[in-house]
Amino acid sequence: MHDAVVIGAGSAGLSCAHALQTGGADFVLVSENLGGRICYSREEGVNFGAYFVMANYHNAAKLVTRKTWINPFSCRFHDGQGASFATLSGNTVRRLPGFLVFGAAMARFIRHYARFKTNCEYMSQREAMEVDPYIGQLFVQPASAFIARHRLGKVAQDYVSKFSYACTGVDMDTITALDFLNVCQGLVLPIHRFEFDETAETARLGNCFVRATVTGHSFAGTIHTVTLADGSTIEARNVVFATPAATTARFLDLGELRQTCQLYVEHVRGTLKPGLDSEEMNLFPFTSPVIFTALQDDGSYLVYSREPDIDLPAMFTTSEVVGRRAWDKAMYVQGRAYVEQQYGESTYVAGDHNGLGLEPAAISGVYAARQILKKLPKEA
Numbered sequence: 001m002h003d004a005v006v007i008g009a010g011s012a013g014l015s016c017a018h019a020l021q022t023g024g025a026d027f028v029l030v031s032e033n034l035g036g037r038i039c040y041s042r043e044e045g046v047n048f049g050a051y052f053v054m055a056n057y058h059n060a061a062k063l064v065t066r067k068t069w070i071n072p073f074s075c076r077f078h079d080g081q082g083a084s085f086a087t088l089s090g091n092t093v094r095r096l097p098g099f100l101v102f103g104a105a106m107a108r109f110i111r112h113y114a115r116f117k118t119n120c121e122y123m124s125q126r127e128a129m130e131v132d133p134y135i136g137q138l139f140v141q142p143a144s145a146f147i148a149r150h151r152l153g154k155v156a157q158d159y160v161s162k163f164s165y166a167c168t169g170v171d172m173d174t175i176t177a178l179d180f181l182n183v184c185q186g187l188v189l190p191i192h193r194f195e196f197d198e199t200a201e202t203a204r205l206g207n208c209f210v211r212a213t214v215t216g217h218s219f220a221g222t223i224h225t226v227t228l229a230d231g232s233t234i235e236a237r238n239v240v241f242a243t244p245a246a247t248t249a250r251f252l253d254l255g256e257l258r259q260t261c262q263l264y265v266e267h268v269r270g271t272l273k274p275g276l277d278s279e280e281m282n283l284f285p286f287t288s289p290v291i292f293t294a295l296q297d298d299g300s301y302l303v304y305s306r307e308p309d310i311d312l313p314a315m316f317t318t319s320e321v322v323g324r325r326a327w328d329k330a331m332y333v334q335g336r337a338y339v340e341q342q343y344g345e346s347t348y349v350a351g352d353h354n355g356l357g358l359e360p361a362a363i364s365g366v367y368a369a370r371q372i373l374k375k376l377p378k379e380a
Contacts, residue, residue, distance in 0.1 A: 001223070001235055001237070002026050002028055002237070003020070003026045003027055003236065003238060003376060004020060004025055004027040004028075004237070004239065004240060004369075005027065005030060005224065005234050005235075005238075005240070006027060006028070006030070006240040006242055007030050007031070007214050007217075007226065007239065007240065007241050007242060008031055008036065008241065008242035008243035008247075008350075008351070009031035009033065009034045009035065009036060009209070009242070010035065010036020010038065010242065010351070010361065011037070011038060011060050011063060011352075011358045011359075011361040011362045011365070012351045012361040012362060012364050012365035012368075013029060013240070013243075013365060014029075014365070015059055015060070015063065015361075015362035015365035016240050016242055016350055016365030016366065016369045017029045017209075017365075017369075018062065018063075018369075019365070019366050019369030019370065020372065020373065021204075021205075021208065023369065023376070024376075025369075025376060027208060027236070028208060028234050028236070029208055029210070030210045030214055030226065031211065031212075032211065032212070032213050033211070034198050034201050034209070035049075035196050035198060037050050037327075038050055038063065038196045040064075040194070040195050040198075041267075041323060042195070042198075044322055044323050045195075045297070045298060046267050046296055046300075046323070047193065047194065047302075048265045048267070048302075048323065048325035049325070050357075050358050051167075051302070051304075052070055052186065052191040052193055052194070053192055053194050054185055054186055054190070054359070055189045055190040055192075056110075056114070056185070056189060057358060057359045058359075059359060059363055060359045060361070062362075063201075063358075063362070064194040065194060065196075066192040066193075067192060067193040067195055067297075068192060068193045068297055069191075070193060070280075070294075071280055072087060072186075072187060072191075073087045074086075074087070074279045074280040075087045075279055075280070075281045075282075075283055076276070076278060076279040076281070076282050076283070077158060077162050078162075078282060078285065078288070079158075079285060080284065080285040084275065085158075086278070087159075087279075091158060095158060095159070098151075098152060098153075098154055098155035101150060101151065101152060101155075102150075102152055102156075106181065106185070106188050110188075110189075112134050112135055113135070113181070113182065113185075115132065116129075116132055117359070117360075117363055120363045120364070121363055121367055121370065123367075124367070125338075125341065126338065126341075138176065138177040138178035139177075139338075140336050141176065141177040141178075142172065142174075142175070142176065142177065143164065143172040143173075143175045143176065143177050143180035144173045146177035146180065146181070147160075147161075156172070160184055161285070161286070162283040162284065162285055163184060163186065163187055163283060164180050165283070165286050165291060166281075166283050166284075166304070167183040167186065167356075168183060168261060168331060169261040169262070169263050169291055169304075169330065169333075170261050170286075174333065175334075175356075176333075179333060179355070179356040182355070182357060182360070183356065183357065193297075210228070210234070212228040212229060212230065213228065213229040214226055214227070214228060215227050215228065215229050216251075217251045219239075219344075219346075219347070222237060223235055224236050224237070224238065224239040224346065224347070237375075238346040238347075238375075239347055239348070240349075240350055240368045240369075240372075241347075241348070241349050241351075242349075242350040242351055242365055243351070244329060244332075245257045245258070245332055245351065245353045246260070248349055248351070252343060252347070252349065254339050254349070254353075255337070255339075256335075256337040257332065257335075257353070258333065258334055258335040258337045258353065259332070259333075259335050260328075260329040260330060260331060260333070260334070261306065261330050261331055261334065262306055262308075262326075262329070262330055263304060263305070263331075264304070264306070264308050264310065264325070264326050264327070265302060265303070265304050265305075265326075265327070266303045266305075266310055266312070266321050266324050267296075267321070267322040267323040268303055268316065268319050268320065268322065269299075269300045270301070270312075270316040270318045270320060271316060271318050272301070272317075273316065273317055276293065276315055280294065281293065281295070289305050289306055289307040290303065290305045290311075290315070291305055291306060292304050293315065300322065303315070308326060331352065331356060332352060332353050332356075333356055338354055339353040339354055341368065342368075342371065348368035348371060348372070349364075350364040350365040350367070351364060352364075
């Protein structure tokens with residue numbers, strides 16, 4: 001009989017497992033793989049899922065190793081009509097007043113969001129939004145409304161919306177102001193590529209990790225029984241569903257869910273065409289199915305798209321696809337639905353259902369672990 005069984009080993013599940021391990025709990029982590037959308041290919045040296053970690057990722061950063069700094073001054077922003085401009089250009093000077101307004105709005109957000117993240121380690125996200133109505137309002141407000149209210153139209157159109165699109169694959173009417181400002185921290189805070197060491201993570205978890213598929217869950221009295229594909233079972237006093245919302249919904253009635261975006265990634269060796277080869281990154285507007293391209297340390301490129309068939313000849317003079325990943329349910333970014341984090345006395349849900357990114361997912365795992373640890377008997 002275990003204190004807890006954690007289902008899913010992405011950012012949320014791993015962070016929950018680490019907190020339980022540190023707290024001395026007897027737990028089992030069950031997943032088909034380690035990392036989830038921390039999808040790092042050691043053979044190719046690239047991330048096919050989440051692409052970067054921010055300087056203020058205090059929880060998710062514990063799961064990965066920071067690598068190359070991503071230079072925000074080596075980006076080219078495309079308007080979708082054949083024109084483009086670098087981060088530092090005459091267009092930047094023309095938009096300077098708007099950048100100052102954007103900077104002030106981001107400074108206010110970062111102050112509130114730092115407190116919100118800390119609160120979310122100890123209270124539910126719903127409670128944390130009640131504590132800070134500013135954050136609560138951003139959760140239900142479209143990014144487009146925030147942009148209009150702060151008169152950020154030109155700066156958002158030329159720069160900010162394209163960075164948000166690169167991170168999410170959705171437009172400003174679809175994404176919430178909270179998720180929009182969250183990802184836009186990457187414009188003002190250092191961001192780095194990262195690697196994930198699955199071998200080291202497996203060793204750290206030891207016998208606490210079971211690589212398996214969960215096919216069933218039942219709850220009777222005070223005991224959760226999790227059934228695996230081979231017919232074996234795991235019993236625990238608490239269960240944490242740290243799987244994508246669509247997967248968790250097969251076991252729990254979560255109610256309304258946000259809709260997902262779809263992302264497709266190709267790792268390409270080749271030569272970009274003139275106009276695309278001057279900067280490390282190319283960022284595109286929502287009218288383009290290609291979201292962004294990013295130069296890697298070895299001279300290869302990652303190309304992200306919201307459509308499965310990427311037109312590489314339109315961007316490359318020569319190209320060879322080295323690797324590919326399809327994320328049919330990449331991120332829960334469409335809509336304003338809220339998923340509760342606790343169901344009954346001993347059932348918890350963790351993940352990015354209510355907040356976009358590795359760090360919010362990691363924090364939700366920490367929260368679930370802390371609720372469980374509070375119930376364990378204290379050592380004499």
